[in-house]
Amino acid sequence: MALHSVFSWFMKKRLHQIELFMKYPIEVQNEVFEKLIGMGKITEFGKDHNFSQMMAQTHFREQVPLQTYEDVKPYVKRLQQGEQNLLWSTPINWFAKSSGTTSDKSKFIPVSREALEDCHYKAGKDLLALYNHNHPNNKVYNGKSLVLGGSSQVNEFRTDSYYGDLSAIIINNLPFWVEMKRIPDREIALMDKWEPKIEKMAQSVKDENVTNIAGVPSWTLVLMKRILELTGKKNIREVWPNLELYMHGGVSFEPYQKQFEKLIPDNRIQYYESYNASEGYFGIQDRAGAHDMLLMLDYGIFYEFIPIENVHDTNPQTISLKEVEVGKNYEMVISTNGGLWRYRLGDTVIFTSVFPFRIKVSGRTKHFINAFGEELIIDNADQAIMRANEICHCTILDFTAAPVYMSDTAQGAHEWLIEFSQAPDNLEHFTKVLDAELKKVNSDYEAKRTGDLSLKMPIVKAVPEGTFYNWLKKRDKLGGQHKVPRLSNDRKLVDEILSDMAD
Structure with missing residues (x-):
């Protein structure tokens, strides 16, 4: 108290x-x-x-x-x-490992003490400050904070210099008063291999009094589903009755919202978004139920x-x-x-x-589709997918899309690979709904689709459950901030996934 x-x-x-x-x-x-x-x-x-x-x-x-x-x-x-x-x-002894550029598998962003204390730590406190202000009767401090972090290891240059996911660097440097409330312990939180890490996390946190969770939606879902398997409970509320806050970032929450509502089937939990990257912390949702963030x-x-x-x-x-x-x-x-x-x-x-x-x-700037002048951005895709989800009463686990290029005999199109946990009754109807919703949120797409002038109807392929997980695993990208790009302006990713499925 x-x-x-x-x-x-x-x-x-x-x-x-x-x-x-x-x-x-x-x-x-x-x-x-x-x-x-x-x-x-x-x-x-x-x-x-x-x-x-x-x-x-x-x-x-x-x-x-x-x-x-x-x-x-x-x-x-x-x-x-x-x-x-x-x-x-001031000294730079930490490097946040992030997804790579065209010439590098990974990039390493320098992290100073000022960046940790005046940006990242400050942001964590600010999110709770804003939540506390919006929900003055909360009991978030009465329990534990479950944090899904990445991995950290000594880099190959010096033994006093470290690299890892930004979340791991933060965990490695947290003040004691935060450590008192955070779970799991550092040994588990900083494990490199994601699959045994999820297992150890699930075993160590399932009996704790968790009141708040911070993590990327996709990996949080993986952890919660494993906890339900271990406990035999029907939903997460039965495991953590006092859970009241989920702090998410890294990707849009909209495509995952239905899955969370299924696992936590009541309105006692608040969802708060933040916008951070290895390079800095930029935005926090400052109003309950809002769909934007304060810069x-x-x-x-x-x-x-x-x-x-x-x-x-x-x-x-x-x-x-x-x-x-x-x-x-x-x-x-x-x-x-x-x-x-x-x-x-x-x-x-x-x-x-x-x-x-x-x-x-x-x-x-690199994740969009503009093969035909349609300028489709991730926000358009997320909105359209969410509405198609609702209208067709299905649940989408993950998706990606890429162009199908024009040929001498056919117009171009967009090919969508979608992993459902609950598939629509009629995939053709879902495709028509997705197309209609994309037209609503993007006038350039609508213009190119008029009369099938440049773009024909999207091609939607339902892929087996586990497809995107396996793609990440095969490329050593499980956990942390790794995710499948939503949109690509070329076919490299989509063709890789289809090739993996054919093997």
Whole structure:
């Protein structure tokens, strides 16, 4: 009870600070910019780009080119070998391992102490602060926090430097007062092999008083289903009667919502979304039941945005936060307290409001279908799939889609591979509903589908349960933040999955 009072006091104080940046967003971002430049000017990168003479944000845009991971990689290799003060002026001893680029299996994002404390840890506390504010009678602190993290291991360069999933780095550095409430223990939480890890997690947490869960939806479902198998219970409420909060991120929750509602069949649980990546923590759902997130402006991250129509330009121009418009799609560009400067995140967001600034994650610049000018993005696909789910009374476990290219004798199409846990009664009807819903959310798709002009009806293939899991397992991508891309603008992924099924 005393711990609950301390948390409540801290969170009320923090809530005031959140309200402050909601009221004065541009001023807060200006302060973040000045602090970043001050920390960066004594680094090698800062000296090379004349940070000491940086007087305005316009100078910053002019003097610092946009960066991708390929640009950052030479610095990362030197940091891994023990050099310091290259990108950031405090020591870099942690590297968040993330999915790779075109030339690398994995990328390694430098993580500073400031990034951990002033961004990632702060965000975790903020999510609870906002939840506490919205649900003042909650009992979330009376039980345990179940966290599905990744793995961590010593990298091959130095024994005092580590890499792993960001969640694992966070777990490795949590303060004791958080560790008291977190399960499972570190030995299990940081295991490398995902299948034995799920088994050990299920065995160790099934008898705990879990009040809140944090994790990627797909892997949380895998864990909960295994717990039901072990306990013989009908649903998760019978296992954890006091479960009241699920904090999710990494992918859109909408395609998974029906599965969660089946496993937790009541309205006593609250679902809260957050938007984080190896590079930083960006957004938190600040209102119960909302479908957008508050852009967090005081985490040591300075934001710029590229309008979606310009992302493939040779040298795209960015706009500032005060210039964004509601309903428009933008690629995020970030400068961070981990030493990333004008870094192209690859994620796209749509602003649902300004002053305060709230966003929805709409997709990735590389994950879309635009083979025929239809500009289908992940947000469109998620919305259409969710509605088709509801209308056809089915349950979708996972899906991916890619183009079927035009030939001399046939128009193009989209091919959807969908894994159902409860299949629709009529797949042809489901396909028609999916097509109709895609037309509703994307006018370019609707135009290309008119009269089967460029696009014919989608091709939907129901794949066996376990297909996507097996694809991930075969490529050593089980667990953590790994997931099957929803959309691809080429057929590589879809053809791989179909080939695996044929073997």
